Amino acid sequence: MLDDDHPMTAETIPAAARPSGIKGPRRPLFRRRSAIPGFGLTLGVTLTVLSLIVLIPLSAVAIKASSLSPSQFLAAAFSERAVAAYRLTFGAAFVAAVINGVFGVLTTWALVRYEFPGKAVVNALVDLPFALPTAVAGISLATLYAPNGWVGQYLTPLGIKAAYNPVGVTIALIFIGLPFVVRTLEPVMRDLSADVEEAAASLGAGRFATIGRIILPALGPAWLTGFALAFARGVGEYGSVIFIAGNMPYKSEIAPLLIIIQLEQFEYANAAAIALVMLAVSFLMLLVINAIQAWSRRFV
């Protein structure tokens, strides 16, 4: 697909499929000095504010956690209760991201490829989880899925309990994660070249073979990115989850809640130890997402 006259640059990759990092064409590292003033001032403000608001306070977690001895740290960060909380948090975030991965592809496909009445409203609604305060989503979902709620009353006779247990946590994380998958896939799906599809069809491929062999593989990196973003957001989520979770130790207690419980008992170092584990996972996810992006830039 590539020829030398039209090298693929970062420019041709849709914005949302790119990492937040490099955008636009890469320039040589040391170009001639820019004629535009204000570099020192704006970079200075940027670095100062970034350090004061983000970097230095974040380092407090590591510094506080390091006040514990290694055995104390392990006892705080990997106690039975904490491990149960991680298992629930990561497990529910994973299941929710998988479900969003499936319905996210369908939703994006419908929004990009089909016309139907109310499409503009549906398109705007997809961003609702970005705009709706998480606590509002939390109390609403808890009320809907409680045994006597609008949805819960139909699940109870079926023997399904969807609130105050891990299922409830997953439901809340599905709500929170959906737009990450859709908004990451959307620009990539929009930019899929119709030529390739037409070529596949003209070579005799059925519509489903074309979708399975041409379209879905091309969406792979963006899908993985959306999945990872939804998962990462789900792992840290608090507001929408605690109302529907039930918050039973060992059973339905998420890791962020455990941090708050430690704080309320003035166990600051223990709280920092759990937070450090969560931060480590966040950074790992960030690396994974950046790696997917670098990989997709090479193969798109």
Next chain:
Amino acid sequence: MAAPSRAHARHPTDDPLWAKVVVIGLVLAFLGLVLILPLAAVFAEALRKGLGPAIAAVSTPDAWAAIKLTLITAGIAVPFNAVFGLCAAWAIAKHDFPGKPLLITLIDLPFSVSPVVAGLIYVLVFGLQGWFGERLIDHDIKIIFAIPGIVLATIFVTFPFIARELIPLMQEQGVSEEEAAVSMGASGLYTFWRVTAPNVRWGLLYGVLLCNARAMGEFGAVSVVSGHIRGLTNTMPLHVEILYNEYDFVSAFAVAALLCLLAIVTLVLKSALEIAQPDVKRGGGH
């Protein structure tokens, strides 16, 4: 996509009608369950006993104090992040320097941090047992369990919103217009106001919109640093939580409905901006 005139004239990249119906049906059912139902439930629960109790719930002194604190918090956090975003975008998009990708990743960092951890870090720095705890007590300055802590935590969680909207936008616009202005003798500030600002104002507005929605709705981070003092350090989302935990569901959902209206207004403005200025959407989906 235009409907084919005859059933057999379907374009090779178009899906069969039954597939469209199935996909659209599945999508609407899923979104109805996941998005529309929770939104509808808020208003239904708020109006369960009629309009009167709902309006009464949002006009109590505590509710007013929460609304005021939410407006104050967003009123500080959003302009702060707007100024930061403009500075960061000017430095990153209009100049070349090594380490740019790292800097952008660091600016994005708060998106990857759990809101609870975002609150925790300020407790560790400014709390009683924190780095500056004793010195703050000596000077009678309260940050944690007070408004400054709430504002700081809100700035942290909304930190990347405007910067990540402006950086790609300014990068795609390049530097030629600014260079032309500067070469004709315009000052930096003049160039910014007359050349750059008109080019980025819609992107800035878009970022402000998303930043504001998150700032007014933030729960986890603010919950950690607030102390939940009624009438003093309760923002609207925290007020919702207290009412809900007291089983005062009508009041909780009435205040929640106000926040829903904020979300709906945000989405309407956002969609309008995307239609009128398609350029703004390139910032990515947060």
